[in-house]
Amino acid sequence: ELKVEQNPLFLSMQEGKNYTIYCNYSTTSDRLYWYRQDPGKSLESLFVLLSNGAVKQEGRLMASLDTKARLSTLHITAAVHDLSATYFCAVDKGGVDSNYQLIWGAGTKLIIKP
Amino acid sequence: NAGVTQTPKFRVLKTGQSMTLLCAQDMNHEYMYWYRQDPGMGLRLIHYSVGEGTTAKGEVPDGYNVSRLKKQNFLLGLESAAPSQTSVYFCASSYERGGFSYNEQFFGPGTRLTVL
Numbered sequence: 001e002l003k004v005e006q007n008p009l010f011l012s013m014q015e016g017k018n019y020t021i022y023c024n025y026s027t028t029s030d031r032l033y034w035y036r037q038d039p040g041k042s043l044e045s046l047f048v049l050l051s052n053g054a055v056k057q058e059g060r061l062m063a064s065l066d067t068k069a070r071l072s073t074l075h076i077t078a079a080v081h082d083l084s085a086t087y088f089c090a091v092d093k094g095g096v097d098s099n100y101q102l103i104w105g106a107g108t109k110l111i112i113k114p
Numbered sequence: 115n116a117g118v119t120q121t122p123k124f125r126v127l128k129t130g131q132s133m134t135l136l137c138a139q140d141m142n143h144e145y146m147y148w149y150r151q152d153p154g155m156g157l158r159l160i161h162y163s164v165g166e167g168t169t170a171k172g173e174v175p176d177g178y179n180v181s182r183l184k185k186q187n188f189l190l191g192l193e194s195a196a197p198s199q200t201s202v203y204f205c206a207s208s209y210e211r212g213g214f215s216y217n218e219q220f221f222g223p224g225t226r227l228t229v230l
Contacts, residue, residue, distance in 0.1 A: 004156075009154070031216050031217070033217075033218060041223070041224075042204065042221045042222060042223045042224055043157075043204065043206075044221075045218055045220070048216060048218050050216055088156060088157070090157075092216070092217055100145060100164075100208060100216075100217035101159060101162065101172065101217075102159075102217060102219065104156035104158075105156055106154055106156045107156055
């Protein structure tokens with residue numbers, strides 16, 4: 001059974017600092033997704049990672065995927081308050097019968113203080 | 115292009131009452147999903163559909179039913195609501211991509227349901 005674990009689950013940091021959120025998953029998959037959710041809002045797609053070594057960057061956020069280690073990272077550079085949100089990773093369940101089901105991590109609540 | 119919409123946005127039910135949540139998408143997507151989101155538990159898949167007239171169970175289907183009579187609509191029903199069904203419900207959709215396919219899902223705004 002595919003399990004997805006994120007850590008940390010909660011992160012409070014100062015503006016200007018760098019930090020990394022980790023997403024580990026338990027079985028083979030080469031499709032991983034990062035989403036952002038603002039409080040009381042819906043989920044917004046940030047990154048789609050589709051192969052080993054994939055790296056995507058958008059502004060101060062950079063995501064990478066290591067399928068051999070079953071690990072994805074979301075790195076925040078020089079954090080700003082606007083990046084405060086909950087970040088989720090999700091992994092394709094895979095397999096013939098999966099019908100593109102995603103298995104979700106519990107989310108990392110990120111608070112960035114001025 | 116409205117994307118994925120959900121109706122209603124908020125609802126309060128008493129135990130034992132029934133209701134239907136409506137999800138609509140105007141992107142001509144084949145796949146549609148219903149999730150529930152509870153604090154600290156991420157998203158859990160309730161039911162999903164891979165096309166008009168088809169539905170399948172997800173991770174937590176008990177107490178829910180779904181229908182997809184039209185490609186653009188996916189309905190989630192609670193026949194006899196229970197307090198354990200208090201949650202935020204999200205609908206999502208995605209489309210079949212040719213070749214090396216993947217499943218980036220697009221989400222609706224959510225429905226906040228409270229069962230007393």
